[in-house]
Amino acid sequence: MTKPSPETVCFNKKARTYDSSAIPQKEAIDWVQGRISRIDLSAQILEIGAGTGNWTRIWLKKGFKNYTVSDVNPAMIEVSKSKLQSNRVEYQVLDAWKENSEDEVQKYDVITSTNLLQWAPYFSPKKVFPFHSNLRSAGLSIHCIPIAPTLYEFYEWIPEIQPFSWKTADEWKSLFEADGFSILDLEQKKNTYKYVNLQSVLRSIHNTGATLKNKTLNLRPFIKKFNHPLHVTWNFLWIVARKSGSFERS
Ligand SMILES: C[S@@+](CC[C@H](N)C(=O)[O-])C[C@H]1O[C@@H](n2cnc3c(N)ncnc32)[C@H](O)[C@@H]1O
Numbered sequence: 001m002t003k004p005s006p007e008t009v010c011f012n013k014k015a016r017t018y019d020s021s022a023i024p025q026k027e028a029i030d031w032v033q034g035r036i037s038r039i040d041l042s043a044q045i046l047e048i049g050a051g052t053g054n055w056t057r058i059w060l061k062k063g064f065k066n067y068t069v070s071d072v073n074p075a076m077i078e079v080s081k082s083k084l085q086s087n088r089v090e091y092q093v094l095d096a097w098k099e100n101s102e103d104e105v106q107k108y109d110v111i112t113s114t115n116l117l118q119w120a121p122y123f124s125p126k127k128v129f130p131f132h133s134n135l136r137s138a139g140l141s142i143h144c145i146p147i148a149p150t151l152y153e154f155y156e157w158i159p160e161i162q163p164f165s166w167k168t169a170d171e172w173k174s175l176f177e178a179d180g181f182s183i184l185d186l187e188q189k190k191n192t193y194k195y196v197n198l199q200s201v202l203r204s205i206h207n208t209g210a211t212l213k214n215k216t217l218n219l220r221p222f223i224k225k226f227n228h229p230l231h232v233t234w235n236f237l238w239i240v241a242r243k244s245g246s247f248e249r250s
Pocket of ligand 1: 022025049050052055071072073076094096097113114116208
């Protein structure tokens with residue numbers, strides 16, 4: 001068995017605090033929820049990195065019948081199960097960055113995620129998104145992703161930590177195209193959030209399971225310096241892409 005990555009361990013520990021702190025991520029879901037349209041309710045759908053089920057709930061409300069919820073962290077899946085209490089979903093522990101077994105290849109009509117793809121460790125130029133091998137020809141890949149510039153205020157507050165390396169909308173578009181997909185929809189949305197001080201910004205990030213780089217840095221002087229109201233910016237991308245080929249259901 002492979003060793004879980006530090007990010008994975010962190011998300012597992014934060015399964016119970018995620019929902020109360022992930023306000024930007026939940027508002028991004030509110031923004032995109034009306035955009036799922038013209039998909040057959042009998043489509044086979046796989047959600048990756050589903051976490052506590054905030055995106056799953058939207059699809060189930062719309063009446064999709066063949067829905068597989070997956071996440072690499074069993075603790076996240078347990079929270080989702082107890083929140084959704086649905087007998088219409090199948091649950092799977094699944095690492096989105098690993099290729100799946102042969103029998104699962106090309107099973108799904110739609111693969112979807114929210115607030116996940118920014119965590120991808122690297123993108124191979126040959127097969128950019130490994131999970132796309134699970135998608136049938138002409139299947140849809142539908143995602144909502146935090147993008148650059150997000151949390152850029154950190155560069156001013158604490159230049160020593162760069163919380164994340166966000167990609168731009170154009171970079172994401174190119175990655176999907178490099179994987180043989182055509183882009184059907186691409187939209188962006190910016191939101192700003194107010195916090196009472198830097199400590200509360202840091203706490204909210206920490207409680208969603210995200211880790212800041214440069215863990216050895218003493219944050220106390222920065223917390224003292226920015227002990228006043230401030231705001232942070234989040235930018236999100238909504239992307240719908242279609243796999244090449246004609247649709248054939250086996
Ligand atoms: C920021 S949360 C987003 C959860 C949910 N999609 C949402 O929008 O509320 C990221 C989720 O991705 C999961 N995750 C992280 N790495 C993953 C991987 N390699 N494969 C599948 N899921 C992963 C985490 O366990 C966590 O539940």
